[in-house]
Amino acid sequence: MEKIDIPKKELEKLYIHKKLSTYSITHMYNCNPSVIQKRLKEHKIKIRYPKKKIPLTKSELEELYIKQGLSTYKIAKIYNCGSRTVYGILKRHKIKPRPVRRVHISKEELFDLYTNKKLSFSKIADKFSCSPSIISDKMKSYGITARDLSEATTKYPKKEFSGNLIEKAYLIGFRLGDLNVFKDHNLITIKSNTTKLEQVELIRTLFGRYGKLQVKEYEKGIFNIQESLNRSFSFLLPKEDSVKMWILKNKRYFLSFLAGYIDAEGNIGIYSGRARVRIGSYDKHILKAIHKKLLTFEVNNKYHLETIAGKNNQNGDFWRVFINQKESILNLFKLIKPYLKHEKRCKDLKKAEENIILRSRRINNE
Numbered sequence: 001m002e003k004i005d006i007p008k009k010e011l012e013k014l015y016i017h018k019k020l021s022t023y024s025i026t027h028m029y030n031c032n033p034s035v036i037q038k039r040l041k042e043h044k045i046k047i048r049y050p051k052k053k054i055p056l057t058k059s060e061l062e063e064l065y066i067k068q069g070l071s072t073y074k075i076a077k078i079y080n081c082g083s084r085t086v087y088g089i090l091k092r093h094k095i096k097p098r099p100v101r102r103v104h105i106s107k108e109e110l111f112d113l114y115t116n117k118k119l120s121f122s123k124i125a126d127k128f129s130c131s132p133s134i135i136s137d138k139m140k141s142y143g144i145t146a147r148d149l150s151e152a153t154t155k156y157p158k159k160e161f162s163g164n165l166i167e168k169a170y171l172i173g174f175r176l177g178d179l180n181v182f183k184d185h186n187l188i189t190i191k192s193n194t195t196k197l198e199q200v201e202l203i204r205t206l207f208g209r210y211g212k213l214q215v216k217e218y219e220k221g222i223f224n225i226q227e228s229l230n231r232s233f234s235f236l237l238p239k240e241d242s243v244k245m246w247i248l249k250n251k252r253y254f255l256s257f258l259a260g261y262i263d264a265e266g267n268i269g270i271y272s273g274r275a276r277v278r279i280g281s282y283d284k285h286i287l288k289a290i291h292k293k294l295l296t297f298e299v300n301n302k303y304h305l306e307t308i309a310g311k312n313n314q315n316g317d318f319w320r321v322f323i324n325q326k327e328s329i330l331n332l333f334k335l336i337k338p339y340l341k342h343e344k345r346c347k348d349l350k351k352a353e354e355n356i357i358l359r360s361r362r363i364n365n366e
Contacts (some may be wrong), residue, residue: 177264
């Protein structure tokens with residue numbers, strides 16, 4: 001089985017910013033918690049160790065484990081932890097573990113469930129009341145090859161990219177801001193995690209017509225989005241801290257790129273009664289290019305280092321472009337309004353415009 005690759009930025013977003021546990025991330029990538037722990041160490045992301053113990057008392061454990069006969073795996077699912085954690089609590093409470101139950105599944109049955117019926121390790125494990133790692137071990141012992149994502153999604157037709165450069169510029173901007181993209185054999189896979197339904201619908205709008213978008217709510221209010229595209233989307237693979245020259249040289253391409261980046265990383269809001277626009281990320285050179293290009297469009301803006309690496313558990317310097325002057329904000333809105341696609345950004349833009357108009361009227365009436 002191939003090594004599970006999780007980009008550093010993706011892991012930082014899930015583990016540091018969204019505060020998901022390694023156990024929750026495990027379900028997203030269909031692997032063992034130890035794999036997530038290893039990736040955290042490889043990316044030099046500081047591992048937080050839970051201060052609170054799993055609230056599992058001896059009487060509760062006796063009820064679930066002894067009287068109801070639930071496995072450590074099923075109890076672990078109830079308490080959102082690993083089966084090894086439950087096993088450790090059994091030992092701490094001096095409850096004698098049952099002999100390890102052998103999982104009886106033939107090679108033919110496992111092959112049918114996994115290869116023919118396309119069930120995941122987790123779903124097969126649920127069927128046999130065991131952990132996914134046991135199914136993984138069975139796969140290895142039987143010599144059954146694990147399918148990759150491209151194989152799992154070939155039943156859905158994949159259309160060629162339209163070739164439209166305005167659309168391409170927007171997708172590049174959005175990808176650089178908030179989209180994980182990687183090559184999986186002959187396919188290009190996009191992946192994102194969000195708590196916002198508007199983000200789910202935006203990605204559906206952007207990529208839904210090109211293939212089968214899969215959306216899974218793996219935890220209440222947290223959505224995992226994934227889709228495999230054909231090789232015509234290879235232009236999304238590079239994750240570089242720079243803006244392509246063909247985008248910078250063309251006004252419409254740049255504005256579409258900027259709209260995509262703002263839809264991913266921007267914020268349009270009203271603070272202390274005044275409309276503000278902020279674009280922040282770790283992409284120092286992208287933001288610097290945006291800063292300089294906006295000045296040529298008479299959009300005055302500031303560009304600065306907001307938070308240095310190491311502060312608030314950040315592994316990199318955090319940069320921001322912000323626009324405060326109302327004339328510059330209106331100029332920016334006029335330029336990007338035709339290209340914005342994120343429902344919330346469009347609503348926030350309208351509110352900000354109304355704020356500026358009302359403030360201007362008050363000043364004129366004084």
